[in-house]
Amino acid sequence: MAIAKATIHGAISIVNAIATGKGAALGISKKVNVEMETSYGKGVIIEVENKSMSSRLINKVIEKIVTKNELSKTKLKVSLDTEIPTGYGLKSSSAISTAVAMACAKLFKPNMNDTEILNAGVKASIETKVSLTGAYDDACACYYGGFVVTDNHRKKLVHSEKCLNRVSAVIFIPKSRKRGNVRKLKVSSSDFEHAWNLAKKSDYWNAMILNGLATSAILSSEPQIIPKLIENGALGASVSGNGPSIAAIVRNDSISKIKKVFSSLDGSTTISEINNKKAEVHEM
Numbered sequence: 001m002a003i004a005k006a007t008i009h010g011a012i013s014i015v016n017a018i019a020t021g022k023g024a025a026l027g028i029s030k031k032v033n034v035e036m037e038t039s040y041g042k043g044v045i046i047e048v049e050n051k052s053m054s055s056r057l058i059n060k061v062i063e064k065i066v067t068k069n070e071l072s073k074t075k076l077k078v079s080l081d082t083e084i085p086t087g088y089g090l091k092s093s094s095a096i097s098t099a100v101a102m103a104c105a106k107l108f109k110p111n112m113n114d115t116e117i118l119n120a121g122v123k124a125s126i127e128t129k130v131s132l133t134g135a136y137d138d139a140c141a142c143y144y145g146g147f148v149v150t151d152n153h154r155k156k157l158v159h160s161e162k163c164l165n166r167v168s169a170v171i172f173i174p175k176s177r178k179r180g181n182v183r184k185l186k187v188s189s190s191d192f193e194h195a196w197n198l199a200k201k202s203d204y205w206n207a208m209i210l211n212g213l214a215t216s217a218i219l220s221s222e223p224q225i226i227p228k229l230i231e232n233g234a235l236g237a238s239v240s241g242n243g244p245s246i247a248a249i250v251r252n253d254s255i256s257k258i259k260k261v262f263s264s265l266d267g268s269t270t271i272s273e274i275n276n277k278k279a280e281v282h283e284m
Contacts, residue, residue, distance in 0.1 A: 011091040024196060027274065066104055094125070098118060134152055142177045146161055
């Protein structure tokens with residue numbers, strides 16, 4: 001019957017929103033493609049790399065946009081293809097839920113605007129307990145690209161701009177997925193408030209460093225790594241999301257030095273360009 005394909009990108013944290021409900025993030029070039037195909041029948045089939053899987057998050061996003069009546073007479077096949085590893089703080093959930101919302105809107109509600117599409121994914125994330133705050137900052141960074149500064153509780157984009165520096169994100173993905181207790185971040189609320197205010201004034205790298213020091217003390221098994229990355233030329237560095245990955249923003253001539261810092265840890269390193277492009281969806 002009809003096919004829609006959405007392409008969206010991942011992001012890294014500038015300021016974690018859990019402590020204050022206010023966050024900031026930056027788009028990176030690792031991408032997610034979601035293809036949605038409708039046919040006669042009923043039910044939702046979800047496939048990742050040709051293997052079927054179940055996802056409460058994806059089902060919930062679909063329910064937010066497609067009416068029960070339409071779902072009762074339409075079979076939906078959702079195919080995911082992602083470059084973002086899941087469960088490491090690189091915003092795969094926000095990217096996937098937003099891309100599914102984009103594809104649903106294209107096929108079933110073409111008049112939905114950006115905010116409505118974002119809200120469908122954010123509400124589904126809260127209701128399925130994928131995110132504590134709904135991760136509006138992450139969803140906006142994945143969707144719009146560039147820098148975004150948000151008030152997650154009010155679902156408001158406070159400030160956004162493209163990242164024009166010639167920089168890359170060097171991302172360390174630890175072997176162990178262990179992360180600290182994210183609720184403990186509230187203890188450092190004043191640090192996160194300060195970091196958010198820096199981001200709001202476009203002082204992103206200092207915001208990221210402050211966020212990195214505050215989050216790594218609680219979430220990372222390697223709290224000493226942030227100062228070491230800065231000493232070796234990173235402009236900003238932080239645990240991304242709730243971890244356990246760590247992202248460093250570097251000028252392209254410092255990439256090898258930063259990779260060397262990470263090489264002392266147990267895990268792998270990946271390099272991503274910054275993404276300034278808005279997510280796209282089209283009917284095929």
